[in-house]
Amino acid sequence: xxxxxxxxxxxxKSSRILLVSHVQPDGDAIGSLLGLGLSLRAKGKSxxxxxxxxxxxxxxxxxxxxxxxxxxxDISRFDTLIVLDSGDAERMGNKAAELKKIPAILNIDHHxxxxxxxxxxxxxxxxxxxxxxxxxxxxxxxxxxxxxxxxGIYTGIFTDTxxxxxxxxNTEALSIAAEMTACGVHPxxxxxxxxxxxxxxxxxxxxxxxxxxxxxxxxxxxxxxxTRAMFEETGASEEEASxxxxxxxxxxxxxxxxxxxxxxxxxxxxWKVSMRADKDIDASAIAVAHGGGGxxxxxxxxxxxSPDAILNMLExxxxxxxx
Amino acid sequence: xxxxxxxxxxxxKSSRILLVSHVQPDGDAIGSLLGLGLSLRAKGKSxxxxxxxxxxxxxxxxxxxxxxxxxxxDISRFDTLIVLDSGDAERMGNKAAELKKIPAILNIDHHxxxxxxxxxxxxxxxxxxxxxxxxxxxxxxxxxxxxxxxxGIYTGIFTDTxxxxxxxxNTEALSIAAEMTACGVHPxxxxxxxxxxxxxxxxxxxxxxxxxxxxxxxxxxxxxxxTRAMFEETGASEEEASxxxxxxxxxxxxxxxxxxxxxxxxxxxxWKVSMRADKDIDASAIAVAHGGGGxxxxxxxxxxxSPDAILNMLExxxxxxxx
Numbered sequence: 128x129x130x131x132x133x134x135x136x137x138x139x140k141s142s143r144i145l146l147v148s149h150v151q152p153d154g155d156a157i158g159s160l161l162g163l164g165l166s167l168r169a170k171g172k173s174x175x176x177x178x179x180x181x182x183x184x185x186x187x188x189x190x191x192x193x194x195x196x197x198x199x200x201d202i203s204r205f206d207t208l209i210v211l212d213s214g215d216a217e218r219m220g221n222k223a224a225e226l227k228k229i230p231a232i233l234n235i236d237h238h239x240x241x242x243x244x245x246x247x248x249x250x251x252x253x254x255x256x257x258x259x260x261x262x263x264x265x266x267x268x269x270x271x272x273x274x275x276x277x278x279g280i281y282t283g284i285f286t287d288t289x290x291x292x293x294x295x296x297n298t299e300a301l302s303i304a305a306e307m308t309a310c311g312v313h314p315x316x317x318x319x320x321x322x323x324x325x326x327x328x329x330x331x332x333x334x335x336x337x338x339x340x341x342x343x344x345x346x347x348x349x350x351x352x353x354t355r356a357m358f359e360e361t362g363a364s365e366e367e368a369s370x371x372x373x374x375x376x377x378x379x380x381x382x383x384x385x386x387x388x389x390x391x392x393x394x395x396x397x398w399k400v401s402m403r404a405d406k407d408i409d410a411s412a413i414a415v416a417h418g419g420g421g422x423x424x425x426x427x428x429x430x431x432x433s434p435d436a437i438l439n440m441l442e443x444x445x446x447x448x449x450x
Numbered sequence: 451x452x453x454x455x456x457x458x459x460x461x462x463k464s465s466r467i468l469l470v471s472h473v474q475p476d477g478d479a480i481g482s483l484l485g486l487g488l489s490l491r492a493k494g495k496s497x498x499x500x501x502x503x504x505x506x507x508x509x510x511x512x513x514x515x516x517x518x519x520x521x522x523x524d525i526s527r528f529d530t531l532i533v534l535d536s537g538d539a540e541r542m543g544n545k546a547a548e549l550k551k552i553p554a555i556l557n558i559d560h561h562x563x564x565x566x567x568x569x570x571x572x573x574x575x576x577x578x579x580x581x582x583x584x585x586x587x588x589x590x591x592x593x594x595x596x597x598x599x600x601x602g603i604y605t606g607i608f609t610d611t612x613x614x615x616x617x618x619x620n621t622e623a624l625s626i627a628a629e630m631t632a633c634g635v636h637p638x639x640x641x642x643x644x645x646x647x648x649x650x651x652x653x654x655x656x657x658x659x660x661x662x663x664x665x666x667x668x669x670x671x672x673x674x675x676x677t678r679a680m681f682e683e684t685g686a687s688e689e690e691a692s693x694x695x696x697x698x699x700x701x702x703x704x705x706x707x708x709x710x711x712x713x714x715x716x717x718x719x720x721w722k723v724s725m726r727a728d729k730d731i732d733a734s735a736i737a738v739a740h741g742g743g744g745x746x747x748x749x750x751x752x753x754x755x756s757p758d759a760i761l762n763m764l765e766x767x768x769x770x771x772x773x
Contacts, residue, residue, distance in 0.1 A: 291614050291627075292641030298631045304614075305624035314624075318615030324702045327665055333697075334660035342650055374656075379647045 133247045134233050135268055141207035143173045145199055147226060148211040149218035150179050154286025154321065157186045157195070159211035159235070159257040161279030162272075165191050166265055169273045175199055179220030183366065188320045189282060190275035199226075207231045210245065212257040212283075214238040235260055255300040258283025262303050277310035278317070285317055332363035336371045340378075341438060344445045347382040349375035352434045354389045376403055383408050385441060387434050396429035400437055413444050456570045457556050458591055464530035466496045468522055470549065471534040472541040473502050477609025477644065480509045480518070482534035482558070482580040484602030485595075488514050489588055492596045498522055502543030511643045512605060513598035522549075530554045533568060535580040535606075537561040558583055578623040581606025585626050600633035601640070608640055655686035659694045663701075664761060667768045670705040672698035675757045677712045699726055706731050708764060710757050719752035723760055736767050 148156035208229035234245030376384035402410040410426040419428025471479035531552035557568030699707035725733040733749040742751025
């Protein structure tokens with residue numbers, strides 16, 4: 128409770144507030160900015176919503192998205208910085224050092240790795256999204272959630288729960304989503320904009336990515352290989368590739384899905400290997416043995432081994448873990 | 451309100467109840483059977499849950515799914531029939547005529563086309579799913595929703611709203627979903643079982659289907675061609691192909707997506723053409739001109755034209771409709 132009353136005092140006293148979320152923003156980063164930023168603005172606060180990177184096209188439909196700036200101007204004029212959905216201060220991007228000079232820093236986040244870099248820290252690793260925490264804060268302050276802010280809150284929940292499919296989809300997340308629809312959010316509009324439209328270049332990249340899937344170790348291991356040539360041939364962007372590996376991960380029986388990705392030209396270790404494993408496999412042990420790191424369930428490393436050699440190595444590793 | 455009190459009296463008086471849902475059951479058909487059937491059983495009623503077709507594998511994880519029978523036995527022993535999610539009595543399947551002899555028939559459905567064939571009819575075309583209507587009925591009767599029944603209610607909402615993405619996703623649907631998670635439903639388990647697992651044969655068929663996509667008429671027309679050889683080479687089933695055309699339909703800018711599918715060997719008209727068009731295109735006019743039929747937005751026909759000739763014809767049609 129103490130942690131939750133601190134931001135209340137801070138927010139009531141603050142008058143010139145800069146809100147920032149992490150670079151390469153996802154739905155929770157954009158949704159948090161809009162959910163809290165537009166609520167503060169409705170309370171008469173002077174706010175600027177800032178992200179170093181532009182709002183991705185799939186989130187441009189959100190009310191207020193056009194207010195998010197990539198240049199915060201003279202930073203000395205702000206009395207308070209609110210950092211959203213960012214595990215550490217560096218996730219703010221190139222201006223992090225300058226931004227940290229703002230006198231009061233409220234850090235609102237749900238990542239387990241959060242470094243509590245703020246002068247005030249509101250961290251809940253059980254929250255389904257950072258926008259869930261913003262909803263709680265607004266409720267505690269007895270502020271009405273403006274209709275435009277509701278879209279951001281809904282979107283953060285929608286994207287961080289994988290469209291209400293991941294394990295963090297809980298009663299609170301669904302209840303808040305329901306409340307946001309009562310505030311005017313259209314779930315179909317959110318779903319269609321964020322998930323429901325493909326570029327033809329994405330379809331072509333997906334086709335090549337699927338053709339690259341190799342299933343081995345008795346169907347327990349699935350690898351997907353993305354080369355630079357695939358991006359060149361299809362015209363797809365790096366951003367469009369972000370969810371592709373799920374097609375390997377969700378093949379029935381697969382215990383470890385691996386994305387093997389070719390790096391920029393002339394890299395010393397040209398392949399980046401990202402592993403997603405279920406509870407029976409320790410991906411971090413494999414990563415550490417190849418100079419990488421991560422967690423048991425999600426780990427990675429870079430290597431000069433060829434994709435074929437990587438596959439053989441992983442197959443041996445899985446067999447040595449006796450799965 | 452009158453319509454809602456009728457089933458209350460009926461359900462309280464009934465003691466030997468047969469519940470049935472439509473053939474080729476989807477999530478709402480199975481979920482309705484389980485949501486109401488298991489609730490009635492918890493109230494001490496003698497119930498049989500029946501569907502002419504087996505429970506699809508993706509719904510077999512639902513508590514009580516193993517209680518759904520494909521043979522209802524001697525039908526004369528039932529005093530009440532509850533027909534769920536079925537627009538007309540024939541949707542019950544081959545036994546429809548016999549089932550209609552049961553003295554009291556409670557028809558619970560949300561399809562606009564419902565023929566009100568029951569002795570008691572509870573129809574709400576605004577309900578997101580039939581399980582939403584079952585939830586309302588249980589609430590009105592002040593019955594506690596058993597944990598096992600909650601899974602069925604959640605599943606009907608989840609599938610009929612397209613996983614909370616379609617236009618029928620509203621405050622009520624999300625609120626009930628939230629309440630069902632509080633009753634013990636795990637959204638991730640539902641999502642993973644119903645949507646989140648692919649067979650490798652499906653992945654291989656998807657890859658071939660994507661490779662077959664052709665985009666023409668300035669990106670307004672997308673065709674996907676599925677041949678018999680693709681099924682033979684991949685080992686995928688007809689059932690697995692059902693949603694593939696959505697990959698063509700949801701390409702940005704596409705106004706008409708067309709699935710061109712090769713029929714069984716030795717068909718006189720070997721290609722079946724299914725069109726899904728947005729509001730600017732009249733697909734039924736094209737279908738009728740080729741001896742087929744359907745609606746403006748969804749229509750089809752069979753033809754001896756080759757896939758290339760079909761594509762050319764469709765391209766000309768779209769251009770003649772001046773789009």
